[in-house]
Amino acid sequence: MAYLVTFYWGWLLGSLLLGLAMGWIAVVHRGAGVPKVTERWLAALFAALVAFSLSRLVPGRFGYWLDLLLIMFACYLAGCAVGSWLRDWVLSRSRPAG
C-alpha cells in the first residue's frame, strides 16, 4: 500500500478531492439517497472486494487493479467524510444561534 501511495499520490489525491467535493455537496443535497437495501449490497460488495484484496486471491494485473480501486475508493470515502463534516461545520457556524 505504501508503495502505491508514494507511486500514485496524484491519482489518490484526485480521488480525495472528488470525495471532498461529493461530501461537500451531500450535506445540502435535497434528493433521495441510495436506498438502504442497495446500500447494504454495495457495502457487502465492498467488503468482499477488501477480503479478496487482503487474501491476495486475485492474480496478476487484476489483483493490482483491485488494490488500486480499493485504495482510491478509501481515499474517496475519506474525502467525502471530511467534505461533509466541513460543510456541516460551516453551515452550523453561519446559522444564527438558538
Add this chain to the structure above:
Amino acid sequence: MHGLFRWRAKWWPGVVPLVVLWIFAALSSIAPVEADLTARAAAALKDAVLDKTRIAVDGRDVTVAADAFSEDGRRGAVASVQAVPGVRLVNDDTRLVPEAKPFVWSAERDVVRVTLGGSAPLPAVKGKLADVARATLGGVEVADQMNLARGAPPGFEPAALLLIDQIGKLKEGKIAISDGGVTLSGMARELGGREAIAAALKNLPAGFSVTANDLKAPPYVFQAYKDPVALTLTLSGNVPDNNVHAAIAQAASRKFFSEKVVDNLKPSIGAPSGFAAAVMPALGALSRLSTGTLVVSDREVKLSGDALYDAAAAQIRAGLGKDFPQNFQFKPDISVKPASAPVDPTVCQQLFSDLLGQAKVRFESARATIDPDSAGLLDRLVEIALRCPTSNIEVGGHTDTDGEDGANQALSEKRAQAVVDYLVKAGLPASRFTAVGYGSTQPVATNDTDEGKAQNRRIEFLVR
C-alpha cells in the same frame, strides 16, 4: 458526527467519476509499475549467485525463475525479491542446479581450438576458467562448453587451473577430472613436455590424484638432406647432447667431403637408446647417395634417394639395417641414378685426379681395412670408372716413410688391393684393374712433417 450516517447515502453518485478515474489510473499506470518492479527485483538479485535468472512481473506479482547452487541461496533469492517494496506476491520458480555424480570436467585440445567441457561448480568459476584458458593459450580459440552443476570436489578450482596450464603444453589431447581422479591423454607439444606435465601434476591439491596418464611424447626426429646442386648437407632436428652433436658433426664432415655441412641440430632430451649408433651408419649410407634424405623418427630410419650404381643400391638396402641397434626399423627407398655419359680415358683420368684431390681413401691405422667413412668417395670413384668402360686402371698404394720399407711395401699393396676388391664388388670386371704397392718410394711431399706424411699416405688411380 452522527450526520455522516445521514449524508453517506448521498455520497454514492461520486462513485461513477471515481470509477472513470480508476480506469484511467489502472490503464496508464500498469506499464510503469511493472517496469519499476522488474528493475527493483533485478537489483535485489544482483548479488545473488544464480544462473539463468528470469524475472517476469505481472501487475505487482513477480515470478522469479533461476538455477540456484544451494538451498540457502535459493531461499535467500526469493526472500530478497519478497522484500522489494511494492511486490505483492512472489511466484517461486527457482530450482537447484542438478548435482553431477561423478563431477566431470575436461579440457580438450585439437588442431584449432581448446574446448572446455563438463561441469563447473559456479558461474564465477566457469568464467574464470575460460578467461585463464584464453590468457594461457594466447591466440588459440577457447570454446566454453561447460555446464553448471553441484557436487564439485573440494579444491576443484585450483586443480582445474593447474590442468589448464598443462593443456598449453599439449599438441593435442584431453585432460579430465572425474571427482578426485585426473586422466590425461594425447601428445605433448615438445620433447620433454610430457615430463614437465608429470612434474607439474605433483602440485595437484589434496584429494586429487592422477588415475591415468597416457600422454605420448612427440617423435624424436633427426633429419639429414644431401643436396647435390647446392653441395650442402643439411642436418636438422634433435640430438641427445653436445657430445653426440660434436661426434655427428665430425662424422658428417669426414663422410661428406665435398658438401658444406649446414648444422641446424639442437640438443633435446628423449632420444631413443642407441640413437647415435643408428645415425652414424645411416649418415654413411646417405653419403653414398647422389641425392637423398635421411629421417630418423624415434626408432624408424627412413632413407630415400639415388644411389650412384646398382650394386650400391643393393648393398645399402640389404646391409644398412644390420648395422642398427636392436628395435630400430630401416625403411629404405633407394633408386639408382641414371648412368652418366661415357667419356674418353683422358677425361676419366682427370676426373679421378680431381676427386682424389678433394679427399683421400682412408684406412684403419696400419691396416688395409677401408674406413667406412670413405664409402662415399669410393662410390664416386666407381661411378667414374663406369664411365670409361674400355680403359684399364692401375690402383697405386703409397705410404709415408714411418716403419720398415718391407712392411710399408706390403701395406701399400694390401691397401691398393682392398680398393680394387671394393671396385670389383661394385660390379666392375677385375680384369680392368691392377693393384700396385709403391711403399714409400714415390713421396709427393716431405716426410719430415706430419702434414707431409699424411699427404704421402694415399691411393692413386692411373688410367692406362
